[in-house]
Amino acid sequence: MEGMRSLLAGCLRESANGYVVDALIENYPNISTLMNASEKEISSYNGPKDSDQY
Numbered sequence: 001m002e003g004m005r006s007l008l009a010g011c012l013r014e015s016a017n018g019y020v021v022d023a024l025i026e027n028y029p030n031i032s033t034l035m036n037a038s039e040k041e042i043s044s045y046n047g048p049k050d051s052d053q054y
Contacts, residue, residue: 004031020045 008024009016023045028034034042 001025004034 005016005021005025008014008021009018012020014020024034024042027045028037
Protein backbone atom coordinates (compact mmCIF):
# COMPACT_ATOMS: atom_id res chain seq x y z
CA MET A 1 0.00 0.00 0.00
CA GLU A 2 2.83 2.43 0.81
CA GLY A 3 4.33 1.77 -2.62
CA MET A 4 1.07 2.71 -4.31
CA ARG A 5 0.76 5.79 -2.09
CA SER A 6 4.27 6.94 -3.01
CA LEU A 7 3.71 6.26 -6.71
CA LEU A 8 0.46 8.27 -6.76
CA ALA A 9 1.98 11.13 -4.78
CA GLY A 10 4.93 11.37 -7.14
CA CYS A 11 2.82 11.20 -10.30
CA LEU A 12 0.27 13.70 -9.07
CA ARG A 13 2.75 15.97 -7.28
CA GLU A 14 0.64 15.72 -4.16
CA SER A 15 1.46 14.90 -0.56
CA ALA A 16 1.57 11.14 0.09
CA ASN A 17 -0.85 11.74 2.99
CA GLY A 18 -2.96 14.36 1.24
CA TYR A 19 -6.65 14.35 0.42
CA VAL A 20 -6.31 13.34 -3.23
CA VAL A 21 -4.02 10.36 -2.59
CA ASP A 22 -6.16 9.23 0.37
CA ALA A 23 -9.36 9.47 -1.69
CA LEU A 24 -7.90 7.53 -4.62
CA ILE A 25 -6.58 4.75 -2.38
CA GLU A 26 -9.87 4.55 -0.50
CA ASN A 27 -11.84 4.16 -3.73
CA TYR A 28 -9.25 2.17 -5.71
CA PRO A 29 -7.46 -0.04 -3.16
CA ASN A 30 -5.11 -1.66 -5.67
CA ILE A 31 -3.38 -0.69 -8.89
CA SER A 32 -5.60 -2.99 -10.95
CA THR A 33 -8.83 -1.21 -9.96
CA LEU A 34 -7.19 2.20 -10.40
CA MET A 35 -6.02 1.30 -13.90
CA ASN A 36 -9.56 0.23 -14.83
CA ALA A 37 -11.09 3.53 -13.66
CA SER A 38 -12.07 6.08 -16.27
CA GLU A 39 -10.36 9.44 -16.59
CA LYS A 40 -13.61 11.11 -15.53
CA GLU A 41 -13.77 9.03 -12.32
CA ILE A 42 -10.18 9.73 -11.39
CA SER A 43 -10.27 13.44 -12.19
CA SER A 44 -13.20 13.95 -9.83
CA TYR A 45 -10.73 13.74 -6.90
CA ASN A 46 -9.31 17.23 -6.96
CA GLY A 47 -9.02 18.00 -3.27
CA PRO A 48 -11.05 20.18 -0.94
CA LYS A 49 -12.11 23.64 -2.04
CA ASP A 50 -10.52 26.61 -0.28
CA SER A 51 -13.78 27.22 1.58
CA ASP A 52 -13.67 23.66 2.99
CA GLN A 53 -10.38 24.35 4.78
CA TYR A 54 -11.84 26.83 7.28
